[in-house]
Amino acid sequence: MPALLATVVGLIVLYPVEDRLPSAQDPSVRIAAHVTAATEVDCTDGQPGGSGCLALTTEMSEGPRAGQSIVTLVSVVRGKAPFGVGDDVIMLWSGENPGDPDSYQIVDFQRDQPLLVLALVFAAAVLALGRWRGLAALVGLGFTALVLLAFMLPAILAGRDPLAVAVVGCCAIMFGVLYLTHGFSARTSTAALGTLLSLLLIGVLGAAFAALTSLTGRDEDTANLASTLGTDLDGRGLVLAGLMIGALGALDDVTVTQTSAVWELRRADPYLRPTALFGAAMRIGRDHVASAVNTLVLAYAGAALPLLLLFSVAERGLTDTLTTQVIATEVVRTLVGSIGLVASVPLTTALAVAVVTRSHRGGRSAVAG
Numbered sequence: 001m002p003a004l005l006a007t008v009v010g011l012i013v014l015y016p017v018e019d020r021l022p023s024a025q026d027p028s029v030r031i032a033a034h035v036t037a038a039t040e041v042d043c044t045d046g047q048p049g050g051s052g053c054l055a056l057t058t059e060m061s062e063g064p065r066a067g068q069s070i071v072t073l074v075s076v077v078r079g080k081a082p083f084g085v086g087d088d089v090i091m092l093w094s095g096e097n098p099g100d101p102d103s104y105q106i107v108d109f110q111r112d113q114p115l116l117v118l119a120l121v122f123a124a125a126v127l128a129l130g131r132w133r134g135l136a137a138l139v140g141l142g143f144t145a146l147v148l149l150a151f152m153l154p155a156i157l158a159g160r161d162p163l164a165v166a167v168v169g170c171c172a173i174m175f176g177v178l179y180l181t182h183g184f185s186a187r188t189s190t191a192a193l194g195t196l197l198s199l200l201l202i203g204v205l206g207a208a209f210a211a212l213t214s215l216t217g218r219d220e221d222t223a224n225l226a227s228t229l230g231t232d233l234d235g236r237g238l239v240l241a242g243l244m245i246g247a248l249g250a251l252d253d254v255t256v257t258q259t260s261a262v263w264e265l266r267r268a269d270p271y272l273r274p275t276a277l278f279g280a281a282m283r284i285g286r287d288h289v290a291s292a293v294n295t296l297v298l299a300y301a302g303a304a305l306p307l308l309l310l311f312s313v314a315e316r317g318l319t320d321t322l323t324t325q326v327i328a329t330e331v332v333r334t335l336v337g338s339i340g341l342v343a344s345v346p347l348t349t350a351l352a353v354a355v356v357t358r359s360h361r362g363g364r365s366a367v368a369g
Contacts, residue, residue: 003196004175010168015151016158031063031091032110038085043073052076056083056106058091064098072104083109133181140177147173152241162237163203166244170199173248178256187259190355194255194348199244202251202340206243209332210236215325239329246299247337250292254341255348258285262352278353285345293338300334 036057043053053073060066072091074081083089088110094103126134152169156162174195182188217235261284265277272280301308307326 007171014155014160014165016154029093031093032061033058033089033091035085035087054081070101072106136181140180143176144173162234162241166241170244170248186355187263190352191255191259194344194351195251197347198251198340198344201343202247202336205336206240213328215239215329243333247340250296250341251344254292254344257288258348259352262356266356274353274357281349289341289345292341296337297334300330304330
């Protein structure tokens with residue numbers, strides 16, 4: 001209850017009620033369109049070795065010329081064009097003369113329908129296996145999205161400390177998801193407390209090693225975001241916030257599993273001594289945390305895969321590669337998150353053993369009375 005109350009106070013204090021959020025300085029407008037025709041044209045100006053172009057006729061579904069067509073050029077690189085006839089695309093309009101073809105540019109594909117189908121397939125799979133528990137998990141997922149979009153992103157954009165926002169937001173997500181998915185019980189509360197302690201450890205270690213390794217967080221993405229918003233951003237704070245958000249999902253998995261293991265072992269043998277109960281649960285936890293750490297490492301490696309390939313092509317040494325800021329950031333995230341996962345096993349197991357043995361003694365006393 002004190003942790004939940006502190007989380008609610010943090011949400012109120014950090015939420016940007018009266019702050020005006022920065023907006024993008026770029027006046028460009030995204031417009032949905034459909035490519036209806038393509039014609040090869042020469043755009044090399046007679047220079048040998050230049051690449052050709054395709055003149056794409058696109059019918060716009062929205063914007064100032066909705067229902068009308070316009071012709072735009074795209075480059076053909078190594079004999080392939082990024083867009084073709086039949087593609088549903090996104091055009092960027094500069095906001096200038098809507099009748100000028102040069103004020104439009106095709107920038108991306110439309111992906112809303114395939115992503116919607118994928119989301120529905122995912123929801124159906126969760127409901128088919130989990131039924132009511134699966135429905136609760138989907139509600140918890142919606143709550144996570146709500147906290148991220150309605151609190152964490154606006155608070156960071158309003159200039160709040162990213163680490164403080166991440167701590168409060170992760171605690172809110174933890175409480176909401178755990179209790180929505182697993183119900184209100186001593187078992188769920190134990191998992192929540194184990195997750196909270198592990199999150200605090202990750203935050204402290206992350207802040208310490210981000211400072212020791214001189215991580216500024218000022219990479220290309222942060223620079224582009226600051227340029228778009230026209231305001232400065234706390235790059236290191238964003239690194240730490242991403243670290244905590246990324247570790248939270250794996251932490252929930254480990255703490256809930258450990259708590260459930262303790263409860264089930266106690267149910268199977270109500271007279272198991274606390275030390276034996278702790279040892280049995282820890283044997284389960286060791287196997288689980290080994291796979292969880294590997295999952296976290298692979299997740300971060302997958303996110304940084306293009307960079308790893310780029311460094312491999314450049315034939316840079318392993319030490320040189322690992323100590324560059326972009327890769328070092330992922331290394332700190334991976335190792336600090338893994339330390340938090342490892343620590344969550346004995347922490348949560350000890351808490352669960354203390355709670356379940358105490359409740360068992362209380363239950364026997366009540367029966368005897």
